[in-house]
Amino acid sequence: QKEVEQDPGPLSVPEGAIVSLNCTYSNSAFQYFMWYRQYSRKGPELLMYTYSSGNKEDGRFTAQVDKSSKYISLFIRDSQPSDSATYLCAINYGGSQGNLIFGKGTKLSVKP
Amino acid sequence: NAGVMQNPRHLVRRRGQEARLRCSPMKGHSHVYWYRQLPEEGLKFMVYLQKENIIDESGMPKERFSAEFPKEGPSILRIQQVVRGDSAAYFCASSQGSNYGYTFGSGTRLTVV
Numbered sequence: 228q229k230e231v232e233q234d235p236g237p238l239s240v241p242e243g244a245i246v247s248l249n250c251t252y253s254n255s256a257f258q259y260f261m262w263y264r265q266y267s268r269k270g271p272e273l274l275m276y277t278y279s280s281g282n283k284e285d286g287r288f289t290a291q292v293d294k295s296s297k298y299i300s301l302f303i304r305d306s307q308p309s310d311s312a313t314y315l316c317a318i319n320y321g322g323s324q325g326n327l328i329f330g331k332g333t334k335l336s337v338k339p
Numbered sequence: 340n341a342g343v344m345q346n347p348r349h350l351v352r353r354r355g356q357e358a359r360l361r362c363s364p365m366k367g368h369s370h371v372y373w374y375r376q377l378p379e380e381g382l383k384f385m386v387y388l389q390k391e392n393i394i395d396e397s398g399m400p401k402e403r404f405s406a407e408f409p410k411e412g413p414s415i416l417r418i419q420q421v422v423r424g425d426s427a428a429y430f431c432a433s434s435q436g437s438n439y440g441y442t443f444g445s446g447t448r449l450t451v452v
Contacts, residue, residue: 233381261440261441263443268448269445269446270343270345270430270443270444270445270446271382271430271443272443273440273441273442273443276439276440315381315382317382326372326384326387326395326397326398327372327374327382327384327432327441328384329374329381329382329383330381331380331381332381
């Protein structure tokens with residue numbers, strides 16, 4: 228079983244839609260959860276970062292972590308064409324084990 | 340704050356040559372991470388360094404690859420005797436520590452011909 232699983236999509240939605248992106252992970256020892264956005268031929272950009280179960284909101288973005296189910300989500304409200312990108316979930320153990328483990332990414336397209 | 344700076348942005352090497360990729364972390368960040376991204380694949384961890392120390396190199400191939408983060412200057416990822424399979428985007432990230440969010444650079448796209 229892979230450590231992090233993410234549906235690669237592609238996902239196509241109309242402008243204004245609510246988008247739900249999800250990842251599952253296998254090891255309950257993971258402590259830190261991040262979402263990155265990557266535009267084509269660019270580096271990943273950190274969108275959200277959390278270490279506890281529950282919701283964290285930042286503008287149109289909400290990150291949700293359910294440690295009991297080992298499930299993390301990113302919701303995008305009022306999606307815009309500029310949100311079209313690949314979204315990557317990333318997790319790590321924290322402490323001295325600093326490497327992030329990434330999902331393969333979900334490619335999102337928001338149509339005007 | 341210029342963010343994480345990587346250079347060169349694009350690098351073309353012939354098989355057997357050496358590739359040197361440079362990364363300057365964000366100001367105030369002492370932790371550096373290198374990742375490789377192959378086409379249609381996710382980001383794969385290679386190595387984690389702090390100043391003058393390799394903390395974790397479990398993701399780096401045992402041969403031909405090396406990394407350093409000297410006391411002065413950028414972090415360097417060095418690939419000796421490159422092969423076609425080394426063609427990929429190499430990303431560097433930095434952070435204040437492993438319990439913080441990581442900031443990525445724009446990457447170096449290596450093409451081996």
